[in-house]
Amino acid sequence: MQISSSDAERKMLTDAGYADPAIDYYLEKKHIGHISNADQISEKVGSCGDIMKVYLKVENDTIQDVKYEITGCAGAISAAMAAVDLVKGKKLNDAMNMNDGDVFKVLQNIPEKKHHCIQLAVKTLHKGIEEYKSSNGG
Ligand code: FES
Numbered sequence: 001m002q003i004s005s006s007d008a009e010r011k012m013l014t015d016a017g018y019a020d021p022a023i024d025y026y027l028e029k030k031h032i033g034h035i036s037n038a039d040q041i042s043e044k045v046g047s048c049g050d051i052m053k054v055y056l057k058v059e060n061d062t063i064q065d066v067k068y069e070i071t072g073c074a075g076a077i078s079a080a081m082a083a084v085d086l087v088k089g090k091k092l093n094d095a096m097n098m099n100d101g102d103v104f105k106v107l108q109n110i111p112e113k114k115h116h117c118i119q120l121a122v123k124t125l126h127k128g129i130e131e132y133k134s135s136n137g138g
Contacts, residue, residue, distance in 0.1 A: 013074060019108035025078040031085075032077070033067045040132035046120035050076055054128040058136075061092050066125070075114030079121035082106040092129050098122065 006027055013023045038055040045051050050072035057065035066088060068080040082103050087095035100118045104110075110118070 017109060017111035018074065018078070019110070021082075022075075022078040022107035022110050025081040025107065026074045029077060029081065031067055031081050032070065034069060035065055035067050038067075040128050040135070042124065042128035042131050044120065044124040044127050046072070046076075047116060048072075048120075050117075050120065052076065052080065052120055052124040054124045056128050056132055058092065058132055063087050063090055063092065063095055063129075066128075068121075068124070072120070073114065073117055075110050075117035076120060078107055078110065079103050079118040080124070083121045083125050087125065092133065096126060096129055098125075 009027065010023050013026065014020075018026070035055040035057050037057070039058045040056040041053065042056075043051065043053045050070070052072065053069040055067045055069075056063060066084045068084070070077055070080060083098065086098050086102055086106065090098075100115070100122050103118045103122060104115075107118075
């Protein structure tokens with residue numbers, strides 16, 4: 001039987017300590033990309049040197065869409081994708097309350113040394129919301 005590259009990747013990530021939901025988010029990468037008419041674009045560099053750029057589409061104080069561009073690890077990608085699912089359709093203020101623990105719960109598990117990658121995903125999103133608010137009258 002032939003093993004596809006995503007099966008091989010899945011096995012590697014499982015062995016490294018990623019739970020299935022985290023692996024699905026990483027392999028699907030469903031919120032990776034950019035929004036051409038974004039209302040806000042913000043960028044953050046993590047302590048590891050990896051970079052995340054977040055694109056926000058906002059209407060009536062509600063997050064319509066979010067995309068990330070990421071130069072970073074599997075943990076960073078899965079965390080950012082889960083964060084988008086948590087905040088899409090939410091009011092800006094509610095999205096500010098989303099935290100690392102919420103993302104971790106969705107992912108179920110990622111290696112402990114990757115927990116700072118969740119922080120980077122959440123901080124980048126919060127930075128985007130804060131910058132959107134300050135350039136749109138708070
Ligand atoms: Fe840099 Fe994961 S190691 S974001």
